Structures are given as structure tokens and as C-alpha cells.
Amino acid sequence: MADTHSLDALIQALKRLPGVGVKSAQRMAFHLLQHDRHGADALARALQAAVAGVHHCERCHTFTEHAVCDTCLDTRRDASQLCVVETPADQSALERTGAYKGLYFVLMGKLSPLDGVGPHDIGLKKLFDRALDGTVQEVILATNFTAEGEATAHVIGEALKARGLTLTRLARGVPAGSELEYVDLGTIAHALVDRR
Amino acid sequence: MADTHSLDALIQALKRLPGVGVKSAQRMAFHLLQHDRHGADALARALQAAVAGVHHCERCHTFTEHAVCDTCLDTRRDASQLCVVETPADQSALERTGAYKGLYFVLMGKLSPLDGVGPHDIGLKKLFDRALDGTVQEVILATNFTAEGEATAHVIGEALKARGLTLTRLARGVPAGSELEYVDLGTIAHALVDRR
Numbered sequence: 139m140a141d142t143h144s145l146d147a148l149i150q151a152l153k154r155l156p157g158v159g160v161k162s163a164q165r166m167a168f169h170l171l172q173h174d175r176h177g178a179d180a181l182a183r184a185l186q187a188a189v190a191g192v193h194h195c196e197r198c199h200t201f202t203e204h205a206v207c208d209t210c211l212d213t214r215r216d217a218s219q220l221c222v223v224e225t226p227a228d229q230s231a232l233e234r235t236g237a238y239k240g241l242y243f244v245l246m247g248k249l250s251p252l253d254g255v256g257p258h259d260i261g262l263k264k265l266f267d268r269a270l271d272g273t274v275q276e277v278i279l280a281t282n283f284t285a286e287g288e289a290t291a292h293v294i295g296e297a298l299k300a301r302g303l304t305l306t307r308l309a310r311g312v313p314a315g316s317e318l319e320y321v322d323l324g325t326i327a328h329a330l331v332d333r334r
Numbered sequence: 335m336a337d338t339h340s341l342d343a344l345i346q347a348l349k350r351l352p353g354v355g356v357k358s359a360q361r362m363a364f365h366l367l368q369h370d371r372h373g374a375d376a377l378a379r380a381l382q383a384a385v386a387g388v389h390h391c392e393r394c395h396t397f398t399e400h401a402v403c404d405t406c407l408d409t410r411r412d413a414s415q416l417c418v419v420e421t422p423a424d425q426s427a428l429e430r431t432g433a434y435k436g437l438y439f440v441l442m443g444k445l446s447p448l449d450g451v452g453p454h455d456i457g458l459k460k461l462f463d464r465a466l467d468g469t470v471q472e473v474i475l476a477t478n479f480t481a482e483g484e485a486t487a488h489v490i491g492e493a494l495k496a497r498g499l500t501l502t503r504l505a506r507g508v509p510a511g512s513e514l515e516y517v518d519l520g521t522i523a524h525a526l527v528d529r530r
Contacts, residue, residue, distance in 0.1 A: 141404045144383040145397050151380035154373040156365045157358060164423050169352045170381070171388055171397060172442055177350040178381045184347035185378035187340040188363070189371050201341050201367060208337045227360050246368055 145171070197268070199261055200226050200244040209233075209242060216240045218275040222265065222294060224248050224282055232280065240278070243268060248281060249290040262294065269298055276304040283310060341367070393464070395457055396422050396440040405429075405438060412436045414471040418461065418490060420444050420478055428476065436474070439464060444477060445486040458490065465494055472500040479506060 145167060152163035170178040194200070195207035202208070209215065219240025223229050229242050245260040257263070269277050277298060281287035295305050311329040312321050341363060348359035366374040390396070391403035398404070405411065415436025419425050425438050441456040453459070465473050473494060477483035491501050507525040508517050 141398045141400050142388065144380070144387045144399060148380040148384040151373070151377040154370060154377065155362045157361070162353060165353070166351045167384070168397075168421060168423060171384060174350060175385050177347070178385050181347040181350065182378040182381040182385075184340070184344040185366070185374045185381075188344040188367060189374050189378075191340045192338065192367055201364075202337045203340060204337050225364060227364060 194246070195244075198242045198244055199246055199264070200229060200242065214239075217273050219278065220269055220274045220276070221278040221280050222291075223280045224287060224290070228280065228282070240276075245281070245290065248284075248286045249293060250286050257293070260290070262297070265294065266297060269303060270301060274303065276306060279305065279307045283308075390442070391440075394438045394440055395442055395460070396425060396438065410435075413469045415474065416465055416470045416472070417474040417476050418487075419476045420483060420486070424476065424478070436472075441477070441486065444480075444482045445489055446482050453489070456486070458493070461490065462493060465499060466497060470499065472502060475501065475503045479504075 148167045148170075149160070149163045152158055152166050153160060155163075158166070170181075191203045192201050193203070193205075195202045195205075195210055197206050197210040200207055200209070216239050219238075220243055221232065221238060221240055222243045222245065223232065224245050224247065226244055226246075229244055232238050232242075243265050245262075245265070247255055247260045249255060249257065249260065268274065277294070279291040279294060281291045291307060295307075298305060309332060310325065311332060312318065312325060318326065344363045344366075345356070345359045348354055348362050349356060351359075354362070366377075387399045388397050389399070389401075391398045391401075391406055393402050393406040396403055396405070412435050415434075416439055417428065417434060417436055418439045418441065419428065420441050420443065422440055422442075425440055428434050428438075439461050441458075441461070443451055443456045445451060445453065445456065464470065473490075475487040475490060477487045487503060491503075494501060505528060506521065507528060508514065508521060514522065
């Protein structure tokens with residue numbers, strides 16, 4: 139419709155969000171305009187504030203509003219441990235366990251040759267410099283257990299082995315609370331091999 | 335994290351979109367900040383433009399940037415037919431068929447007593463005035479075939495019957511391209527009753 143240019147533009151802009159197709163974008167636009175114009179304003183302001191204010195931490199690459207993030211600046215954390223994760227979401231999942239007191243390096247992606255993501259795009263050079271700075275003694279590879287996450291962990295492991303560092307990977311096994319009957323066979327096989 | 339206030343605010347704002355939970359909101363925020371900052375800016379501008387520019391058409395209640403929408407102003411359309419739909423999305427589905435040349439009234443909702451949506455919220459008074467303006471001869475009730483859509487059609491039908499108008503409802507039946515075996519029984523029963 140010629141007289142709804144800004145509505146059409148809004149639907150197109152919403153479609154750029156991951157996981158949002160044209161139907162969802164329409165539903166979101168109609169919802170915002172009909173029932174939540176205040177929410178639309180709030181979202182616009184939040185987008186602008188985040189784009190203006192959020193950068194990557196100089197040391198660990200995670201999102202922060204300062205030059206170096208709070209986690210990296212926290213002197214109570216164990217600087218001899220460096221945990222490598224793919225995304226800030228993975229980092230915050232580890233943080234929520236409360237079981238890890240070391241520092242992080244956030245790749246902000248994973249090696250994915252098919253999508254054109256190479257070692258430079260995920261800052262591997264910077265990771266290697268960091269890991270070999272003399273303070274770090276253990277590198278924990280906590281990339282995802284997907285094909286690309288495994289490949290990323292493998293590449294990092296190959297580059298860092300024989301440099302006097304301890305290299306570890308998160309344990310694979312049966313998730314807490316699960317019944318063997320419903321766990322996939324690959325997981326059970328790993329749990330068998332790594333039994334303790 | 336204390337140093338990612340504007341990231342957290344963005345995630346909260348995205349969560350207000352229909353169908354978006356905390357995981358999707360996180361994924362959207364990370365995607366925008368990591369891969370599509372231009373898209374985030376575009377979305378912010380589109381939201382502000384739509385909130386500022388999009389209103390309801392004075393005559394049919396659909397979204398428009400003018401006082402009266404293009405469809406209502408189109409003199410080639412048949413003003414004796416008035417099609418009542420729930421949303422602009424339903425209206426555009428009907429428009430895409432190319433099979434309807436009359437005018438519309440968009441309820442921008444449906445009667446839903448449990449959600450506190452009454453006749454006033456969907457502009458029934460205005461619809462009745464419009465339907466009884468002397469020009470309209472047929473009112474086509476094209477609300478959805480859900481419990482609430484049917485109830486809305488029933489209420490409108492009751493109020494307008496015996497006022498000299500032709501009242502029709504979209505035909506119910508077996509969808510084009512479908513096999514009877516896989517069509518639900520209620521639909522087959524309707525198709526049998528309305529057979530032609």
C-alpha cells in the first residue's frame with residue numbers, strides 16, 4: 139500500500155532480526171503500533187544507546203561499555219586460567235554456574251570456512267598472544283560441541299600445544315537429570331569413554 | 335554484568351516483541367551488535383518513523399499515514415460492499431487475492447471478554463454508523479474462523495440484521511489443494527452442509 143511506507147519500512151527492518159520472517163515481522167509491527175507504542179519508542183532508544191555505547195573489551199573481546207570489562211578488571215579472579223568461549227551468552231551461562239573463577243576470551247564466533255569466517259575474524263592472533271603472556275597456565279576450551287565448535291577448539295589446541303600450557307576441554311557426558319533411554323548414542327559413548 | 339547496562343536494556347526491550355523470549359532477545363541483541371549495527375540503526379529509525387507517522391484511517395481504521403487511507407479514497411472501488419476483518423494483515427491477504435473490489439472496516443482486534451476487549455475497543459459503534467450510512471448494501475463478515483472471530487461476527491450480525499443489509503460470511507470448506515483424509519472433521523462437516 140502506497141500510504142503505509144513507514145509501516146512497510148518497519149516490517150523490513152524487523153525482518154533483519156535473526157529468526158524473524160515476514161509473518162513474524164508483520165505481527166511485531168502491528169503489535170507495536172496497535173498495543174505498545176511506548177515499547178516501540180523504548181526499543182528504538184535501547185537500540186541507539188546500545189549501538190553507541192557497547193564495544194568489545196580490549197582484553198577478552200566480550201561486550202562492554204568500557205575499554206576493559208568488569209570481569210577482566212576483577213582482581214579476585216584467577217588470571218592463570220583462561221576459558222575460551224564462542225559468545226557472551228556462553229560466557230554468561232558459565233558465570234551463572236558460579237563454578238569458574240578464572241578469566242575469559244570470547245571469540246565472538248567460531249571458525250566456519252563455509253561462511254567465510256577464518257582465524258582472523260574470531261581474533262585467534264589476539265587469543266594466542268593472551269594465552270602466551272606468561273600469566274596464563276591453563277586454557278579451557280569451552281567452545282560448543284558442534285562440528286564447528288569442535289573444529290575451532292581443535293585449531294586452537296593445535297596452535298597452543300607444546301607451549302607449556304595445560305589445555306583442557308569441558309567434559310562431555312550425560313546431562314544432569316536425564317534418563318539414559320532418551321540420551322543420544324554419541325553422548326552415551328562419550329560418557330562411557332570418559333567414565334570416572 | 336554491571337558494565338553492560340545498555341546491552342541488558344536492549345535485551346529487555348526486544349523481549350517486549352510478541353513471540354520473543356529471553357533467549358531469542360539475547361540472540362537478536364548479540365547478532366545486531368556483532369554483525370548488523372547498521373540494521374540496528376535502521377530498525378531504530380524505522381520504529382521512530384512508524385510511531386510518529388502511522389495512524390488509523392478515519393473511515394476504515396486500518397493503518398495509514400494520511401487521514402484517510404488509499405483504499406478508502408479509491409473511487410474505483412465498490413462502496414456498496416463493506417468487508418469486516420480483524421487486522422490489516424487479514425485485509426492484505428484479501429487484497430492479494432484480487433477477488434474483492436469493495437471497501438473494508440478493520441476492527442484492529444476481536445471481541446475477547448476474557449482479555450477485557452469489548453465492543454468499544456474494536457470500534458463497533460463506528461462500524462454500525464458506517465454500515466448504516468445508506469451507501470453500504472452488503473456487509474461481508476470476514477473475521478477469523480476461531481471462537482473469538484465467530485463470536486465477533488455473531489455480535490455484528492445480530493446488531494445489523496433486519497436493517498435492510500445483506501449480511502454474508504466467508505464460505506467455509508475444504509482448502510484448495512488439500513486431501514480429505516488430512517482435513518479436520520469440523521471443516522469436512524461444514525463443507526458437506528454448504529455443498530453446492
